[in-house]
Amino acid sequence: MRLRDFHYDLPAxxxxxxxxxxxGASRLLALDPLREGCRDLFFRDLPRLLRPGDLxxxxxxxxxxxxxxxxxxxxxxxxILIERVLGAREALAQVRASxxxxxxxxxxxxxxxxxxxxxxxxxxxxxxxxxxxFADLMSAQGHIPLPPYIxxxxxxxxxxxxxxxYARHSGAVAAPTAGLHFDEAMLARxxxxxxxxxxxxLHVGAGTFQPVRVDDLDRHEMHAEWIDxxxxxxxxxxxxxxxxxxxxxxxxxxxxxxxxxxxEGELRPFxxxxxxxxxxxxxxxxxxxxxxxxxLPESTxxxxxxxxxxxxxxxxxxxxxxxxxxxxxxxxxxMFLSRNAEDTAQEDAMLDQSSSR
Numbered sequence: 001m002r003l004r005d006f007h008y009d010l011p012a013x014x015x016x017x018x019x020x021x022x023x024g025a026s027r028l029l030a031l032d033p034l035r036e037g038c039r040d041l042f043f044r045d046l047p048r049l050l051r052p053g054d055l056x057x058x059x060x061x062x063x064x065x066x067x068x069x070x071x072x073x074x075x076x077x078x079x080i081l082i083e084r085v086l087g088a089r090e091a092l093a094q095v096r097a098s099x100x101x102x103x104x105x106x107x108x109x110x111x112x113x114x115x116x117x118x119x120x121x122x123x124x125x126x127x128x129x130x131x132x133x134f135a136d137l138m139s140a141q142g143h144i145p146l147p148p149y150i151x152x153x154x155x156x157x158x159x160x161x162x163x164x165x166y167a168r169h170s171g172a173v174a175a176p177t178a179g180l181h182f183d184e185a186m187l188a189r190x191x192x193x194x195x196x197x198x199x200x201x202l203h204v205g206a207g208t209f210q211p212v213r214v215d216d217l218d219r220h221e222m223h224a225e226w227i228d229x230x231x232x233x234x235x236x237x238x239x240x241x242x243x244x245x246x247x248x249x250x251x252x253x254x255x256x257x258x259x260x261x262x263x264e265g266e267l268r269p270f271x272x273x274x275x276x277x278x279x280x281x282x283x284x285x286x287x288x289x290x291x292x293x294x295x296l297p298e299s300t301x302x303x304x305x306x307x308x309x310x311x312x313x314x315x316x317x318x319x320x321x322x323x324x325x326x327x328x329x330x331x332x333x334x335m336f337l338s339r340n341a342e343d344t345a346q347e348d349a350m351l352d353q354s355s356s357r
Contacts, residue, residue: 001280003215006298006306008318015149016331019161023183027333029321033313033340038320041336043181046291049336052194053245055236057287059176059253060199062167065142067154070109072097078107080115080127081145081173082138083206084226089129092121094206101125109141135170145173147209147330149296162330171203171226177293177330178251196245198236200257201228212298222277222300225253229261229270237267237286246288252301255308258286279303280311290337294321294328310340 020026030039030049041048050056066082079096086092095101100120107115107127118126129137144154144162154162164179165187191197207223214220237247237258249255259278261270262285277300290308295301306314317335326333 001217001303001311003212003217003298005311006302006315008297008315008322010297010322010328014322014325014328014332016327016329016333017150017152018157019180019331023161023165023181024186026181027326028336029317029324029326029333030336031309031313031317032338033310034338037313038317040324043334044186046186046336047189047193049289050190050193050195050248051245053196053240053243054248055196055198055240055245056190056248056250057198057200057233057237057254057258058164058166058179058182058250059202059257060164060166060168061172061176061201061203061253062170063144063163063172063175063204064170065138065144066173067143067145068109068138068141069143070107070115072101073106073108080107081206082134082142083124083173084203085134085171086126088133088135089131090118091127091134092124093127094123095125095127109137111141113137113141145206147174149329150331166199168199169201169203171201173206174204174208175330176202176204176251176253178291178334180331181291181334182250196236196240198233200230200233200254202226202253202257204253208301212300217279217303220277220300222275224273224275225256227257227260227270227272227274229257229267231269234261234267234269247286249287249290252290252292252295252304255287255290255304259284262286277303278307280307282307284308284339288339292335292337293330293332294318294326294335296329305335305337308339309337313340 024043026043028041028043068080070078076098081094082091084092101117103119105117116128118128144158146154162175203226205225212220260274260276
């Protein structure tokens, strides 16, 4: 398939710039490609789509205050996005400046804090602190790194609303946005009806917002993200399957975590980086259903959900969502997707043929 196969037209006014006052007030588009197709619901209707014995898998990453503002030692403005903290005084970061920074130069953040540019590592820079820690620095001076399509500065409300209520492990530069719809009342309601919970960790990197720059998807190099799927999660998945329950991933990050841990054919504990690129033709090993937000045109996340529920059903659902004026992206509405278990190889082959003409 080609990049252009994943384009859709989206009016700018459907891109949510702020969250709704209540986490659970969002709409929910349910897509079951093998049964009733699309249904327009609200997130409060989620319990109707789940069953006792199902396992909800959440990503418990916590968004860092990863955006820092400063100046080069020559005076030019610099914007830093911490991608990964490597130690108390070292980090990898994206750096925006008028010109590329050279090793040995300094970035002044004010208040007597300076960062040393150690070296370039691909598209990132390795930065060092002379004193203190990056954790303290981000706490004191950092901003919540809102996605580029949210065209406003972060404010105090984003400190809470751009985090899930179950966020535990700091390390992400973007929220696992499907989880933003859950509040404590919904979690309690699901527990009472017999739905079980499990937690994985995937620290979402800034690469999630990078556009795919090649039309031939075979040439796309997926960005790496750090994942932790522990032995207890594997036990919960196996137990759920044995009891006839479904594995329901909350967000594409939970999907990538579980499927990365099952890349060798069987779900096993996994800790480390993954570059798993899920697109139509991929055969899912773990996940039966997922909750997700709406994704950008031509993005790898749109490709993932198209692989999960089928290319045509998903693209039709997106067109419906635009017509019905759903709210899109991080602070937008949600989808509940059932997996298309039918063999879609013939459909994928037909799409490949049409794309190559």
